[in-house]
Amino acid sequence: MHPYQYIPATNITEAVSLLARYGPRARVMAGGTDLLVQLRGERYELDAVVDAKAIPELMALTLAKDGALSIGAAVPCYQVYEDEAIVAAFPGIIDAASLIGGIQVQSRASLGGNLCNATPSADGICPLIVHSGVVTLTGVGGTRTMLVEEFTTGPGRNALAHGEMLVKIDLPKPAAHFGAAYQRFIPRNEMDIAVAGVASAVTLDASGQKIESARIALASVGPTPIFAKKASDFLAGQPATEETYAKAGEVASTEATPISDMRGTIEQRHHLVGVLTRRTLAQAVQRARGNS
Numbered sequence: 001m002h003p004y005q006y007i008p009a010t011n012i013t014e015a016v017s018l019l020a021r022y023g024p025r026a027r028v029m030a031g032g033t034d035l036l037v038q039l040r041g042e043r044y045e046l047d048a049v050v051d052a053k054a055i056p057e058l059m060a061l062t063l064a065k066d067g068a069l070s071i072g073a074a075v076p077c078y079q080v081y082e083d084e085a086i087v088a089a090f091p092g093i094i095d096a097a098s099l100i101g102g103i104q105v106q107s108r109a110s111l112g113g114n115l116c117n118a119t120p121s122a123d124g125i126c127p128l129i130v131h132s133g134v135v136t137l138t139g140v141g142g143t144r145t146m147l148v149e150e151f152t153t154g155p156g157r158n159a160l161a162h163g164e165m166l167v168k169i170d171l172p173k174p175a176a177h178f179g180a181a182y183q184r185f186i187p188r189n190e191m192d193i194a195v196a197g198v199a200s201a202v203t204l205d206a207s208g209q210k211i212e213s214a215r216i217a218l219a220s221v222g223p224t225p226i227f228a229k230k231a232s233d234f235l236a237g238q239p240a241t242e243e244t245y246a247k248a249g250e251v252a253s254t255e256a257t258p259i260s261d262m263r264g265t266i267e268q269r270h271h272l273v274g275v276l277t278r279r280t281l282a283q284a285v286q287r288a289r290g291n292s
């Protein structure tokens, strides 16, 4: 393996100036559960690894008084799912944070790293999309924000410009009668890569019988995680019934653009999108009914 400098940055200014100086020969390390594996596998060579775990803003996890959640880019998954208030308010995020890898991986791995690594099968990205997440990116030239669904641009590629880093992911306060869920299909019970995954979020009317709005996102069935806009739009105003979920699954399946590979075929993945959309919608609605 090519030797590299390990540099624990203590603030954002230091980190982005290192990224600007080393260019593509430097990368940020959050948990390192993707980065170190890829370095050992010689997928790329680096001269510098900039550890983000000593940067306060990247390690901050804040549930504000107004109910909005801010997740620092390097916050490990276990901190998210060990916070009872976050568990109650952000169920789709908890589904993902508690299934990435296993307990050991979750003690290091972050949702920020999952997002920046940008694999289509990443389990953390679709839940962030359906919870309407917004990313904050900072570089030597300043700070900008964008929707999570705009951040990944291809397999392993994202919208970060030269010298930029992800600082945090903000999620707005979920509305009353909101529920969300994420499920994936893998051949084993854990420690595997999703053949397909679906996250669904719904906001119900006060009666709990009608869907006012919904967001659906698909994993592992395209070059990036996909915000399924047609299926999301279809659900607005529909009754919260199994028939509606099944129709939404059919629409979502038309928005998937999967490939066949060693884990599954195109046909299987289209089928799975339908099944997982139905199941996650049913679970999201059930959670929404318990959340007034």
Ligand SMILES: Cc1cc2nc3c(=O)[nH]c(=O)nc-3n(C[C@H](O)[C@H](O)[C@H](O)COP(=O)(O)OP(=O)(O)OC[C@H]3O[C@@H](n4cnc5c(N)ncnc54)[C@H](O)[C@@H]3O)c2cc1C
Pocket: 027, 028, 029, 030, 031, 032, 033, 034, 035, 036, 037, 052, 073, 074, 099, 100, 101, 102, 105, 108, 109, 110, 111, 112, 113, 114, 115, 116, 117, 121, 122, 123, 124, 160, 164, 165, 166, 167, 191, 192, 193
């Ligand atoms: C045994 C094992 C099981 C796994 N199981 C799963 C699974 O079930 N589901 C799943 O989705 N993933 C899984 N993974 C992959 C990995 O654990 C996750 O993607 C994890 O969320 C990555 O987070 P991290 O903090 O470790 O990222 P890192 O490895 O630190 O970083 C990943 C990439 O993002 C970049 N990066 C990180 N932070 C920033 C930042 N702030 N700004 C700019 N770039 C940044 C890094 O440079 C690197 O390119 C598994 C990995 C292992 C080793």
